[in-house]
Amino acid sequence: MEDIFRGILGITVLVAVLYVFSSNKKAIDWKLVSIALGMQIIFGLAVLKVDFVRSIFDWIGSGFVSVLEFTKQGSTFVFGGLMDPSNAGFIFAFQILPTILFFSALSSILYYLGILQRVIYALAYVMTRVMRLSGAESLAAAANVFIGQTEAPLIIKPYLDKMTKSELLCLMVGGMATIAGGVLAAYIGFLGGDDTASQEEFARHLLTASIMSAPAAILAAKILYPETEEVDTNLEVPKDKIGNNLLEAISNGTSDGLKLAVNVGAMLIVFIALVAMLNAICSNTLGEWVGWTSDGSFALLGDAFLPHQDTLVQAIQIPLPPTEEMVKVVEETIVTGSNGVDSIAFTIVEEAHSVPRFDIVYDTLLRNEMDIRWAVIGQETVTGANGITSTVPVDGWVLYADTKSNIPLDTLSYTGNEMNRMSLNMYTNQSTEGRFPAFNLEYILGVVMSPIAWILGTPSEDILTVGQLLGKKTILNEFVAYADIPSVSDNITHKSKIIATYALCGFANFASIGIQLGGIGAIAPERRTTLAEFGVKALIGGTVACFLTATIAGMLV
Structure with missing residues (x-):
């Protein structure tokens, strides 16, 4: 029951955060909010608790795992023995990045054949009928489940000029609350390691997280900026193809995947190096200079x-x-x-x-x-006001x-x-039982985000570790946070790892504000002012949407 109570508390707190930042509190459609939340809970229950539905998602997840194996075949031909961890160890550039290439090309094939559009249309149709959304925002929300935050707007390109502000924010929040299919396969490799069963388990969780976050994004957007205008309910997927023939579609998809893979690799090098530098600065300054005497x-x-x-x-x-x-x-x-x-x-x-x-x-x-422990280090004799002498223990830091x-x-x-003293570095290492070796950026993020980690349902002993993952995801990006999970997985429970998987499953970070301004702004230049106005709101909405999904998952796992 504790998980249920914490989940209800978490949902209440997260919805309250959205309410505080709402632009028009009186216009909030609470019926739509309730329906969106209900869809999340029902879908989560179905996938995580109903064997029949879970078996379907396990089957889909095994398809993603097969993609990893197929990628390995092509990568082994190019890189040879470097693909075998037993020979060269785990090399991110060879084991993970090639999956982005292959999945991007595969997505282009599915889009060229019209299969992806049909899946997007079916999901958008359900959301339009159940939540009474416009056709454009339903299509955008559905597309964000499968493709990236800069590719999804292409699906609704004809509607962008006439979209209301509420619809436009819904598009932006949806992009921040979900992930692209190309990197989803890479995350499966991160979380599942070399074990096929573990890969299939996390493939199911990642798929579930991405789909659950679609109604969560709508919930967040409609609280932050409620709809007050008439909307176009027309639901039609553009027939544009990404290539004149199948071979050109594969080529275009591969080129796009290559750009993404190179960008991810370069981004990880820079951001992880920045984290290491900031960690060293924190531990060598405040960590050494600040402390307590005996x-x-x-x-x-x-x-x-x-x-x-x-x-x-x-x-x-x-x-x-x-x-x-x-x-x-x-x-x-x-x-x-x-x-x-x-x-x-x-x-x-x-x-x-x-x-x-x-x-x-x-x-x-x-x-x-x-x-180091605070303990009794000796005794001293004390004479009271009444002249009676007694012996009292003396406390202090004991090594x-x-x-x-x-x-x-x-x-x-x-x-x-x-x-005679304890520094911040000493205290951090001792109080976290070695999980954080010194007072650094990661520890600071863990402390700041640990209350949020707790309301998501994270076991109390893991809230610092999960908190620093949430902080990294928001300040840097989710790829850096997912890359950090293997190094901390031995120190956290399986439940904490599952909750982190759901909470990190989205593009909600500060860099995405610029990505959306550049990506969507290039398609609809006349909407750049509105995009810039909604940048921070979209970040808040996308972050809360991911956390809502994680909170519901924390109640069920």
Whole structure:
């Protein structure tokens, strides 16, 4: 029941955030909002709880996994042994980026044959009838499920000039709340690793997330900017093809995929390097300069931070196998002589005793490797106002032997040493049990976003880790966040990994504001002013839509 209560709380908080940023609170169509939320919940229940529906999505997911295998065949021909992780290890450029190429070409084939348009039309038809949307925004919302935020507007190009502001925001939020099919296959490779069953599981979750986020995006957009004008309900998919024949469509799709793959690779190099640089700046400045003294008071620089106190050379006794030592023992016995006189006789007896042995080693503990606890470090005598003397414990920072050293833990003899300060780096490492080695950008993002991670349903012990993934996704992009999941997956529960999968499944980040201004603005130059006006609102709406989807998933998994 806790998951249900937290899910209801999360949905309430997220809808309240949208309400706060609404441009016209009185005009909000709460019936439409309820229908959109109901569609999300019903679809989530169907996929995650109904075996028949789940088997359908498992079958679709296995198709995406097959795409990965087909890509591997082509990549192996070009890259040879570099595709085998057992030979060269995991190389992102060879194992992940080629999937973007192949899936982009495959999408072009499906679009040229008219298959993709039919699927988009069917999904748009349902949303038009159920939520009473215009034809243009229904088509855009459906298209965003399968293609990117700059490609989806092409589906409704004839309508862009006449779309209302509410419809235009709905288009933008939909683009931010979903992902492109080309990168979806890459995310499956990220999350599933080399295990086929795991790949199929996360393929199902990613597909579910992308589809659930379509009504969530409509919900968010219609709260942020409610519709107050008459709209065109005409529903017609343009017949334009991306090529004069099938071969040209494949060529165009491959070229587009190549641009995307190169852009993704370059973006990851730059953004991950920037994160590393900002991490180093944070840990080497604030992380080293700020801390607390042994009496618990705040300290900034000063004598408490002398260099020689940043490391400790500690003597540790390592028990060795004991040796047997012969010990001479003198025993007294009473002997009666022939004359009848008793006397004392001394007998020497040799006995074997087990003698313990110890080896002394000296272990240097660095500041970020110390196991530090606030504990009793001694006692002091205090005389009260009534003249009565008593002994009270004295608290302080106590340093224990390093549990991360190469010395076996079960043979380590723990000894405590008083120290006079704890830095932010030390505290961060100790309080997170090593998940964050120092006070850095990732830890800051984790702290800021951890309340959001909690309302999404993330287990309490994982909210810092999931929070920093949410922060990276918003500030940088979802690709960087997904790329970080393999490095933290051993430290979080499976449920947290699933919730993160849903929460990250969208293009909602600051860079996407510029992408939409450039992409949609190029198709409809006269709407650039409105696009610029809605940039931040679209980011808020897309982010909340992804979080709504994750919250519902957190209630069900």
